[in-house]
Amino acid sequence: MGGDESPHSFVCASVSFLKLHSLAHITLFGDKATLESSLSTLDINAVASRLNVVHAGQIVTPEEKPGVALRSKQRSSMWLALSAVASGEMQAVLSAGNTGALMAMARHLLGTLEGIERPAICKRMPVSGAPCFVLDLGANVKVGAKQLREFALMGAALAEVEGVAPVKVGLLNVGEELQKGTEVLQETDKLLRDDPRYQYLGFVEGNAIFEGVANVVVCDGFAGNVALKASEGLARYLIQDLRRYFAASWWRKFLGALLGLMAIGWFKRLDPAGYNGALLVGLKGVVVKSHGGADGKGFQAALRVANDQAQRRPDQLLASWLSQSA
Amino acid sequence: MGGDESPHSFVCASVSFLKLHSLAHITLFGDKATLESSLSTLDINAVASRLNVVHAGQIVTPEEKPGVALRSKQRSSMWLALSAVASGEMQAVLSAGNTGALMAMARHLLGTLEGIERPAICKRMPVSGAPCFVLDLGANVKVGAKQLREFALMGAALAEVEGVAPVKVGLLNVGEELQKGTEVLQETDKLLRDDPRYQYLGFVEGNAIFEGVANVVVCDGFAGNVALKASEGLARYLIQDLRRYFAASWWRKFLGALLGLMAIGWFKRLDPAGYNGALLVGLKGVVVKSHGGADGKGFQAALRVANDQAQRRPDQLLASWLSQSA
Known part of the structure; x- marks a missing residue:
């Protein structure tokens, strides 16, 4: 029930997803009447056996403080969906709602992995070739x-559960020279060395995220959020700018249409909606967060992420790593 | 003499710049023999009266510590060029060399404006319409x-010397909600309110840089560097990706050539080289830093920035603002 758009586009996206992924099952948590009236407008015969609706009488609002939601919204769609993952009934949860509340409920219901202080939010960036988390x-x-x-x-x-070997890890800084950055980064730089589970690249700069050099870029939540939002902003601006450009004359419209047909893969990669779906990692279970402003296309991308992660289970690999080092 | 490429491409860029800007004068500081042999390969008749060479016997290396350069490189091209601005002989200095050394020498030779604790590095981002610094x-x-x-x-x-009115200022944070971010940001948020010289937008996120909402985005050097490098990295990745795409078949090559001819302005804006030239601000004088890896095209963009700033003199406006508030 989260997100800026009505649940209808998410319901449509879920049905389309099931049609394309014949092994997937989806349970929609939310206001039953709303969800069923939305489903009644769609052709769901082919997927009905893999699609359930569970009624949730409460909604977590976007403004709600995490602590308040945790205490007072135990009949919300968010709570019920996470509970279904906690009980093992389902393998992944996807929400477009309040991120803080989702994190608080996930920590409470699923628990944080042994040896992890606090979960983090992570995204696979849309570079060609090797992934960058x-x-x-x-x-x-x-x-x-x-x-x-x-x-x-x-x-x-x-990265490892995606088959990347060796996994290359970089530490985000304002320069690659050893003496750069804050004391925390200097200390982290020493901690990251000599771990057999990845190859440590040392300090990397913001451009490393898109250059296919690092498979993992590590940073605090402030720097990471800034890098993500700035590059999403740039991508969105470029798309708009191109659209404006190709709308300016009939000849450009023609060329733009040709280009749109041919370079559609390129545009998809450029469009932030195409790589919607952030991971809440460090938890005992798979939790995926869709952007609140996502449309149906964006929600489908996030469903793909949830489906992939449910099969790859990076949380289980991480748990086994953490138990070894303990 | 700074930068990764040989001075020749910078010399060529300077000559081309003079041909396009008939009121500009350029003095090249560096190894006289190198610069003159480079000039001898070019047709400089039309601009010779506006082009000088001053010999500098030392070079500041990229690895040099700022303090060391400050003490031991007082016959370097960097030092001599800054001295010429300090004496009022010239109106702006452009360097592609060691940023730390340039900042240290600029602070020493030009001085920091009264009321400014430390100068900052600033860039005008390549958005269409209103600028964003x-x-x-x-x-x-x-x-x-x-x-x-x-x-x-x-x-x-x-922004003001570019004619932007009112200037809209945003404070970079990880969310727009009032309670977000660190204590420093909370405190700054209060300090920025109610200043008649700009319109304060409150907290903005990284995407604001490219959305034409804010004319100024304020942040610490870590966040700013990450935002800049991440978006430059994305832009460079997209250009490469497009090039690869259009090289894949004769039909795509044809379309790519058409597109290249038509959308050249778009590509120019996308290309980080097109907006090369960062400003060292808070100093008594105009100092522009070119990217060390800039080619001739990038260096010309930085020359344009230096030329514009020399005429607009934001440092003088800032000095008058600071004297009013003192």
Whole structure:
């Protein structure tokens, strides 16, 4: 029930997703009447056996403080969906709602992995070739070296379950020289060395996220959020700018249409909606957060992320790594 | 003499620049033999009266510590060029060399404006329409609220001399809600309110840089550097990706050539080289820093920035603002 758009576009996206992924099951948590009236407008015969609706009488609002939601919204769609993952009934949860509330409820219901101080938010950036996981993206604004080291392990597990070998980890800084940055980064730099589970690249700069050099870029939630929002802003601006450009004359419209047909893959990669779906990592279970402003296309991208993660289970690999080092 | 490429491409760029800007004068500081042999390969008749060469016997290396350069490189091209601005002989200096050394020498030779704790590095981002100045971009990794307020004024002066009215200033944070971010940001948020010289937007996120909402985005040097490098990295990745795409078949090559001819303005804006030239602000004088890896095209863009700033003199406006508030 979260997100800026009505649940209808998310319901449509879920049905489309089931049609494309014949092994997936989806349970929609929310206001039953709303969800069923939305489903009644769609052709769901082919997927009805893999689609359930569970009624949730409460909604977590976007403004709600995490602590308040945790105490007072135990009949919300968010709470019920997370409970279904906690009980093992389902393998992943996807929400477009209040991020802080989702994190608080996930920590409470699923629990944080042994050896992880606090979960982080992570996104797989849309570069061609090898993936690049950036974390934290905003859950932890101020962090210490020990936490940054945990982020490195979380990211490495995400890359490893995708088959990346060796996983290359970089530490985000304002320069690659050894003496750069804050004391926390200097300390983290030492902690990250000599871990057999990944190859440590040392300090990297913001451009590393898109250059296919690092598979994991580790940073505090402030820097990560800034990097993500700035590059999403640039991508959105470029798309708008191109659209304006190609709308300016009939000849450009023609060329734009040709280009649109041909370079559609490129545009998809450029469009932030195409890589919607951030991971809450460090938890005992798979939790995916869709952007609140996502449309149906964006929500489908996030569903793909949830489906992939449910099969790859980076949380289980991470748990086994953490138990080894303990 | 700074930068990764040989001085030749910078010499060529300077000559081309003079041909396009008939009121500009350029003095090249560096190894006289190298510069003159480079000039001898070019047709400089039309601009010779506006082009000088001054010999500098030392070079500041990229690895040199700022303090060391300051003490031991007083016959370097960097030192001599800054001295010429300090004496009023010239109106702006452009360097592609060691940023730390340039900042240290500029502070020493030109001086910091009365009321400014430390200068900042600032860049005009390549958005269409109203400009967006982002600062600091890496000179000050850790800053307090008072410094961030100084950055806001520096940025506002840069926008004001471009004719932006009213200048809209945003404070970079991980969310727009009032309670977000660190204590320093909370404190700065209060300091920035109710200044008649700009319109304060409150907290903005990284995407504000490219959305034409804010004319000034204020942040510490760490966040600014990350935002800049991440978006430059994305832009460079997208250009490469497009090039690869259009090289893949004869039909795409044809379309790509058409597109290249038509959308050249768009590509120019996308290309980080097109907006090369960062400003060192808060100093008594105009100092522009070219990216060390800039090619001739990038260096020409930085020359344009230096030329514009020499005529607009944001440092003089800022000085008058600071004297009023003192």
